[in-house]
Amino acid sequence: MAGERVVVAMSGGVDSSVAAAMLVQQGYDVVGVTMNLFCHGDDIPDRPCCSLESTNDARRVCEQLGVPHYVLNLQSAFGRDVVRDFVDEYSRGRTPIPCVRCNTFTKFRDLLHKADGIDARWIATGHYARVVGGELRRGVDAGKDQTYFLWGLQRAVLSRLILPVGHLTKVETRAQAHALGLEVVAEKAESQDICFVPDGDHAKVIARELGEDAPSLARGPIVTLDGRVIGEHDGHARYTIGQRRGLPGGSTEPLFVVAIRPREREVVVGPREALLGRGVIARGVNWLVDPLSAGERVQLRVRHRQAPVWAELLRSELDEIELALDEPVSAITPGQSMVLYDGERVLGGGFIEQAVGQRMALPMAVAV
Amino acid sequence: MRYPGGTTPDDTDSLILPIMSHPIYLDHAATTPVLPEVLEAMEPFFGSRFGNPSSTHRWGREARVALDEARSRLARCMGANVDEVCFTSGGTEGDNLAVLGPWRAHGDTARRAIVTTPVEHKAVLEAVHQAAREGAEERLLRMTHDGVVDMDSADRLVDGDVAIMTVMWVNNEIGVMQPVPALAELAHARGVTFHTDAVQAFGKVTIDAGAVPFDLLTMSGHKIGAPKGIGAIYIRRGTRLAPLFHGGSQDRGRRPGTENVAAAVGLARAAELAVAHQEEEWARLEALRDRLEGAILARISDAVIHGRGAPRAPHVLNVSVPGVDSESLLMALDLAGVACSGGSACQSGSTAPSHVLLAIGTRPDLAASAIRMSLGSLSNDACIDRVAELFPALVAKARGTALV
Numbered sequence: 192m193a194g195e196r197v198v199v200a201m202s203g204g205v206d207s208s209v210a211a212a213m214l215v216q217q218g219y220d221v222v223g224v225t226m227n228l229f230c231h232g233d234d235i236p237d238r239p240c241c242s243l244e245s246t247n248d249a250r251r252v253c254e255q256l257g258v259p260h261y262v263l264n265l266q267s268a269f270g271r272d273v274v275r276d277f278v279d280e281y282s283r284g285r286t287p288i289p290c291v292r293c294n295t296f297t298k299f300r301d302l303l304h305k306a307d308g309i310d311a312r313w314i315a316t317g318h319y320a321r322v323v324g325g326e327l328r329r330g331v332d333a334g335k336d337q338t339y340f341l342w343g344l345q346r347a348v349l350s351r352l353i354l355p356v357g358h359l360t361k362v363e364t365r366a367q368a369h370a371l372g373l374e375v376v377a378e379k380a381e382s383q384d385i386c387f388v389p390d391g392d393h394a395k396v397i398a399r400e401l402g403e404d405a406p407s408l409a410r411g412p413i414v415t416l417d418g419r420v421i422g423e424h425d426g427h428a429r430y431t432i433g434q435r436r437g438l439p440g441g442s443t444e445p446l447f448v449v450a451i452r453p454r455e456r457e458v459v460v461g462p463r464e465a466l467l468g469r470g471v472i473a474r475g476v477n478w479l480v481d482p483l484s485a486g487e488r489v490q491l492r493v494r495h496r497q498a499p500v501w502a503e504l505l506r507s508e509l510d511e512i513e514l515a516l517d518e519p520v521s522a523i524t525p526g527q528s529m530v531l532y533d534g535e536r537v538l539g540g541g542f543i544e545q546a547v548g549q550r551m552a553l554p555m556a557v558a559v
Numbered sequence: 560m561r562y563p564g565g566t567t568p569d570d571t572d573s574l575i576l577p578i579m580s581h582p583i584y585l586d587h588a589a590t591t592p593v594l595p596e597v598l599e600a601m602e603p604f605f606g607s608r609f610g611n612p613s614s615t616h617r618w619g620r621e622a623r624v625a626l627d628e629a630r631s632r633l634a635r636c637m638g639a640n641v642d643e644v645c646f647t648s649g650g651t652e653g654d655n656l657a658v659l660g661p662w663r664a665h666g667d668t669a670r671r672a673i674v675t676t677p678v679e680h681k682a683v684l685e686a687v688h689q690a691a692r693e694g695a696e697e698r699l700l701r702m703t704h705d706g707v708v709d710m711d712s713a714d715r716l717v718d719g720d721v722a723i724m725t726v727m728w729v730n731n732e733i734g735v736m737q738p739v740p741a742l743a744e745l746a747h748a749r750g751v752t753f754h755t756d757a758v759q760a761f762g763k764v765t766i767d768a769g770a771v772p773f774d775l776l777t778m779s780g781h782k783i784g785a786p787k788g789i790g791a792i793y794i795r796r797g798t799r800l801a802p803l804f805h806g807g808s809q810d811r812g813r814r815p816g817t818e819n820v821a822a823a824v825g826l827a828r829a830a831e832l833a834v835a836h837q838e839e840e841w842a843r844l845e846a847l848r849d850r851l852e853g854a855i856l857a858r859i860s861d862a863v864i865h866g867r868g869a870p871r872a873p874h875v876l877n878v879s880v881p882g883v884d885s886e887s888l889l890m891a892l893d894l895a896g897v898a899c900s901g902g903s904a905c906q907s908g909s910t911a912p913s914h915v916l917l918a919i920g921t922r923p924d925l926a927a928s929a930i931r932m933s934l935g936s937l938s939n940d941a942c943i944d945r946v947a948e949l950f951p952a953l954v955a956k957a958r959g960t961a962l963v
Binding site for chain 2 (some may be wrong): 250304305309
């Protein structure tokens with residue numbers, strides 16, 4: 192409501208800048224904050240977010256809007272809740288999704304905490320998603336929808352969250368930026384990579400956090416589903432399910448990474464059809480609606496921008512759910528998110544523990 | 560009266576002090592507004608008297624005379640000879656020059672150690688680290704929990720291996736005063752070059768090179784009502800010093816570069832005003848600080864005042880409230896119109912817990928909740944009373960904001 196204080200998380204990009212400007216126009220008492228998540232020592236100047244330049248852009252936008260701007264130091268919380276988990280997940284042979292943990296913990300939980308300290312009723316971000324009646328909905332721009340990364344929010348956060356650009360398309364957001372005179376940010380490039388991974392080289396981050404001798408970066412065998420060693424890899428953390436790059440050639444059909452066995456340091460390869468899963472088990476489940484029970488039908492995604500697939504909830508336990516898919520899905524990757532939808536509504540999600548019904552997941556002796 | 564007591568938010572020249580309308584500025588240890596008299600003194604040198612002091616023509620002579628006069632007036636403020644004052648760009652350059660200059664120039668290869676404290680300004684600490692990269696041995700003095708140098712540790716550490724000792728006079732974060740006269744005597748007696756960072760001390764404590772045997776002293780203009788970008792160091796006659804910059808003979812070759820004449824004139828004027836009003840300003844700020852401190856302690860039973868057991872300069876009050884995250888409280892204070900500061904600012908503008916508080920053994924959670932309020936020319940009874948009311952109310956809101 193107009194006059195109420197809202198803390199807007201501003202990256203210095205166009206989406207959060209327009210979000211802040213729209214809230215100013217609507218009469219909110221806007222306070223802009225930029226979260227400093229990691230050290231700028233190895234600053235990358237052309238990175239569209241999380242750089243010193245971006246913080247300065249956010250400050251300039253706030254100055255232009257006539258609202259205060261603060262930089263919050265969340266480095267230690269981010270290091271603990273996001274970066275540490277990121278490298279640990281690779282150690283476990285999984286492919287982490289740090290943006291989900293950052294949203295769940297740093298961006299929303301910690302931000303709400305700060306908002307409480309300054310008596311702010313609301314928090315807001317520039318995410319492409321909507322909050323309608325206390326529920327999370329997909330962003331209007333299907334190509335930009337970010338709900339895949341937002342399933343971990345607490346329902347208490349949702350009740351205090353405003354997502355002003357969720358009902359705009361990206362094109363409309365840029366047009367709004369021009370209309371509002373936010374030329375500093377209007378044509379800024381999108382951020383694509385993981386913000387704390389320079390050059391997209393996550394092995395560097397693992398080496399920095401765990402040392403060059405981290406087991407997930409150590410050499411190991413590349414094996415086929417029937418146990419044949421066909422080559423060597425330079426660290427299983429460099430591989431993810433469904434990957435073709437970095438595998439030996441020379442076989443009759445194309446090979447894909449179908450599993451990672453961290454204890455054996457093995458990267459397991461197989462044909463395309465070995466990637467197909469017919470079910471999913473997820474843990475760390477968070478419901479954004481009243482929890483669903485076994486037998487209910489939902490749509491799900493196991494990766495960003497994937498067309499949703501129908502599935503049936505087989506089990507719904509406190510922290511673990513299992514779903515059977517109507518049609519098989521390729522490369523269901525442990526560590527990534529599984530998000531449940533009912534059309535536009537986001538029902539909840541969890542971290543993928545394993546694919547079910549995948550050929551290679553069966554015990555070796557039984558493998559066909 | 561324009562300086563410094565008695566100014567109220569309503570009678571202040573809005574051109575000079577635009578921040579004064581209603582918000583309350585409690586961050587004088589960060590910087591101060593340029594005093595009207597200082598601006599007035601500088602003005603001709605931005606206009607008709609624009610000459611380069613190194614030029615031989617009339618414009619040059621005029622600038623040179625103004626610069627020399629500024630130097631001698633500043634020298635008088637510190638009991639120094641005129642040739643012992645060297646203008647710098649401010650505290651950071653001064654500290655670097657005063658530490659690295661003698662380190663690089665001293666010929667005694669037997670003396671390889673530099674003694675300092677862990678509560679120095681980063682300009683000193685980083686300069687000492689740089690000397691260490693050039694072969695120096697770093698020795699850190701022990702501090703008491705109140706942030707004062709432990710004299711026994713000074714007695715132990717300052718031996719025949721020590722080239723330089725550098726100890727700040729007044730700490731910028733907690734206001735605690737170090738026993739600089741005693742430390743300077745100790746260093747002097749043991750043949751050690753002694754530097755003191757007096758950036759926060761100037762205008763608060765009496766600085767007299769004739770009474771205290773410091774060899775080098777750093778001061779900065781913008782902490783005392785002169786502009787940013789000007790400062791000075793005192794260099795006792797006979798102290799050898801390698802310059803940081805190269806390229807000219809200005810300031811006896813100690814600080815090459817065309818002198819900032821206008822700012823030097825302003826610095827001299829600000830220094831004179833600070834020294835002339837030193838005692839009354841001390842008493843005025845001490846009364847204000849005690850009032851604020853008393854109100855905070857009375858209304859927030861678990862508040863901790865850092866350095867309270869030590870002799871303190873009257874302009875700095877550093878307070879922690881358990882369970883309150885300083886970042887949230889600083890935002891809340893600013894939104895309510897009160898400007899204070901937290902720990903050390905980083906380049907992005909966010910803050911990290913103070914190295915000073917951590918170095919004197921403050922619990923990390925208390926260090927993360929510390930707020931520094933620093934008083935000065937813009938502080939008066941009315942604003943202190945408003946903060947005394949507001950602070951406890953905002954603390955109550957911010958309770959429990961410390962991140963787990």
